[in-house]
C-alpha cells in the first residue's frame with residue numbers, strides 16, 4: 465500500500481515527541497538533523513550504522529586548519545539569477561541578503577556561496593526533473609557569490625515554486641533555495657536549504673521536519689524585510705547563516 | 720563571547736548536478752605538475768542488490784553493489800602540497816560536462832599531499848538521502864610505516880582501518896577510494912571535537 469501523508473505525519477509526531485522527551489530528560493539541543501530520519505525515506509540506506517569516530521582537535525588536526533576555498537572565478541553578476549538569459553524569468557523577483565558568520569558571531573569573509581533552485585513553477589532546469597511544470601527558458605536557477613568583509617552576501621532571483629517529490633503519496637516540498645557554504649576550516653562546511661516565512665507546507669515536509677528542534681528549524685526560515693524590498697522592483701528577504709565552529713584551538717591562534 | 724547556534728544542515732538533494740560542479744572543480748593540480756595524483760571512486764549505500772522497478776536510482780558498482788548516482792565529494796589534502804596548500808577539490812558523481820550526466824564515479828586531481836606524519840586527503844561526502852554530510856579520510860597504501868603510527872588509524876579495528884586506505888591502481892599516481900555509507904565494509908566516518 466502506498467505510504468500516505470497521514471503515515472508520515474504520525475512518524476513526524478512521534479519523532480518530535482521523542483525529541484521533546486529527550487530534551488526534558490536533559491539531552492542537549494540538536495542543531496542538525498539525525499542522519500537516520502525514517503520519515504525521509506531516502507535516509508534509510510544512506511546513514512552509517514557504526515558510530516562516528518571522534519578525532520580530538522589537537523593543533524595538528526588538518527581539518528581544523530585547512531583554509532577552504534572553492535573557486536575564484538566569480539564575476540560581479542553571478543549573484544543575479546534574473547539576468548543570465550536574453551529575457552527575464554517569470555516569477556516574483558526577490559532579493560535575498562544576509563551575513564555568513566561563525567559560531568562566535570564573526571563574519572566569514574571572502575568565501576564562496578553557491579545557490580541553486582527551482583523556477584517559479586517548481587521545476588529545476590535539470591534533465592532528471594520529471595515534474596510536469598513548465599521550464600522557463602530565461603531561468604537556470606544557479607548563482608554564486610563571495611562574501612564581503614562583513615560576511616555579507618546578496619542574491620537577486622525569483623521566488624521558487626513548491627514541487628512534488630516521491631517520498632510518499634502527495635509529498636510536496638515547500639519553496640526553498642539550496643545553499644552551499646564554505647568556512648575557513650574544513651569542519652565548517654555546510655549544505656542546507658532556506659525557506660520562506662509562513663509556508664503552509666512546512667508541517668508536512670519530512671526534510672524540514674528532520675530538524676526536530678523548533679528553534680533550529682526557525683533558523684532555516686528567512687525573514688521578510690520590507691526595508692530590503694526595492695520600490696517597483698523586488699521583495700526582500702533576510703537570512704543570516706551561522707557555520708559550526710571553528711574550533712577553540714583555531715580561535716586561540718587568533719587567525 | 721557570543722555563541723550563535725549553527726544553521727542546520729540539509730541534504731544536497733537530487734538536483735544539484737547542473738548547478739554545483741564547476742568545470743574543473745575537481746582539479747587542484749597545475750597542469751603537468753610532476754607530483755599530480757588522481758583519486759577516484761564510487762559512493763555506495765546500504766543496498767546490496769538492484770531493486771526491480773527502480774532502475775533509475777543507481778548504477779552497478781562492483782559485484783553485488785550499487786553506486787549512488789547523486790553524491791558530491793569535497794577533498795582537502797593535508798598541508799605541504801606545494802602550489803595549492805589547503806585548497807579544496809569539489810567533485811561529483813555527475814560529470815561537469817554540459818549537460819551533466821550521472822556517472823556514479825567521482826574523480827579529483829590534486830598534488831600528492833606531503834606532511835611529516837602520514838599524509839591523507841580529508842574527504843567530505845554529500846548525497847541525496849544524506850541529511851548531514853559525512854567526513855572521512857583517504858590515506859595512501861604505500862605509507863605502511865607512517866600509517867601504522869597515525870593516531871586515528873592506530874586506534875581503529877584493523878578491518879575498519881582498511882576502509883580509509885586507498886588502493887593503488889596500475890597507472891602511476893592513481894588511487895581508488897570507494898566510500899560505503901552503510902552495511903558491509905562501511906567506511907569509517909569522523910567527528911571532530
Ligand SMILES: [Fe+2]
Nearest residue numbers: 640642732734
Ligand atoms: Fe530542492
